[in-house]
Amino acid sequence: MTPPTEHLAFVESPVQLLNVLEWTYARLAEPPTGAPGGAPRAGAHGTPPTLVVLPPTDPMSRGQLRRMAGLARDEGLTVHWQEARGREGSLPHTLRALAPLLRRADHVLIGDPFSRYVQLLLSLFPPRRLTVVDDGTATMEYAERLSTGERLVRWHRRESRSPRELALAPLTALARRRLAPGRGRTVEIFTALPLAAAPPGTEVARNAFAWTRARFGPPRVTPGADLVGTSLVETGVVDADRYVGAVAALAAAHGVTRYYAHRRESTPKLHRIATETGLEVVRPELPLELVTRRGPTSRTVLSFPSTVVHTLPAALAGTGVSITVCDVAPEWLKASAPPRARGFLRTVAESARAAHGLSLTGA
Structure with a gap:
């Protein structure tokens, strides 16, 4: 009989994989024998997770994921690379491939509770x-939606009543129940972010980026x-001209020389930033927490309001590097931007100021 899988993790982005490594380190590591205070050894308190990578189709994300998967193997994790998108018949094939692992799993780690794939699984x-x-x-x-009972829809996506969404509505409703604590099910949120609310019965654990x-x-x-x-x-969400203008203004005001591109930023926009501002545009090969920690x-x-205004203060603690949040002005938003956009971006910025004492600047 095949033994059960103690921990099974599904990741769809490089940051999700990084945070699975952080969870593994925080939960399953201890200092080596005879070396108190030394670098902990993963797996000392349990078997490292079996990691299933469900890669997206864009090349930047796939490249970062492959490099992160290599780091995961170095930490003792078993890695399965499962092509789940972009191919005919990929969904049935993926379900057949993952069913045995899921049936044996006592504990599942996920990064994106809004993912249709994760919800289906x-x-x-x-x-x-x-x-x-x-995951961002x-x-x-996620915590807010579960606390209020709202549908699992991201802030930058509009509510849709399309035939596809109507067909998926029962799945979304079931997933919301499966993603919440209940009878016979415990839920842990392992996060570097301050949560305004969490569902009753949920355990919230701090990700301090110790790994x-x-x-x-x-x-x-x-x-600089x-x-x-x-x-x-x-x-x-944001107008391209306004954004490029803001980047130029910030560069001039703060002596910026290097621009770290988000993995989803388009090549034409990055080319425009480079030519109009003179900044060195860098496409990181790993999540920014690792890139900045390695240096220089x-x-x-x-940073504009995003996860890094919460993660970089932890990753760079004690290095002398200061983090500043760049506010997104209301006039930058497109007329078609979701109604919640301004409020959500403001919440991210203000929560970073409150949690980490970061300064706020405008362009």
């Missing part, structure tokens, strides 16, 4: 123990400033 194979790790700001929304700090750095800190880009233009990193890192 949890609906078919509900786990007894569930951990949700960060989705964790904040990142133990494995990388500290970085060499250089003068770096600017972290965002995909708000690509998601239809500028003394000031500026």
Whole structure:
């Protein structure tokens, strides 16, 4: 008889994979024998998770995921790369391939509770123990949606009553129940983000990026400033001209020389930023928490409201690097931007100021 899988993790992005490694380190590691305070050893308190990578189709994400998968193998995790998108018959094939793992899993870790793939898997194979790790700001929304009983729809997506959404409505409703604590099911949220609310019975655990700090750095800190880009233009929230103008203004005001591109930013937009501002545009090969921890990193890192205004203060703690939040002005938003856009971006910025004492700047 095949033994049960103690921990099974599904990841669809590089950041999700990073946070599974952080969970593994926080939950299953201990200092080596005879070396108190040394670098912990993964797996000392349990078997590391079996990791299933469900890669997206865009090349940037796939490249980062492959590099992160290599780091996961180095930490003792078993990695399965499962092509679940973009191919005819990929869904049935994926379900057949993953069914044995899911049936044996006592504990499942996921990164994106809004993912249709994850919702389908949890609906078919509900786990007894569930951990949700960060994937962007989705964790904040997930906790809020479960607390209020709202549908699991991201802030930048409009509510839709299309035939497809109507057909998926029963799945979404079932997934919401499976993603909440209940009889015979526990839910843990492992997060670096401050949660305004969490469903009763949910355990919230702090992700302090201990694995990142133990494995990388500290970085060499250089003068000047770096600017972290965002995909708000690509998601239809912010006007492209306004955004490029803001980047130029921030670069001039703060002495920015390097622009870290979000993995979903378009090549034409990045080319425009490089030519109009003179900034060095860098497409990171790993999540930014690892890139900045490895260095070199500028003394000031500026970022628009996103997860990194909460994760970088933890990853770069004690390095002397300061993080500044760049406000998104109301006039930058497109007329077609979702109604919740302004409020959500403001919440991310203000919560970072409150939690980490970050300064706020405008373009």
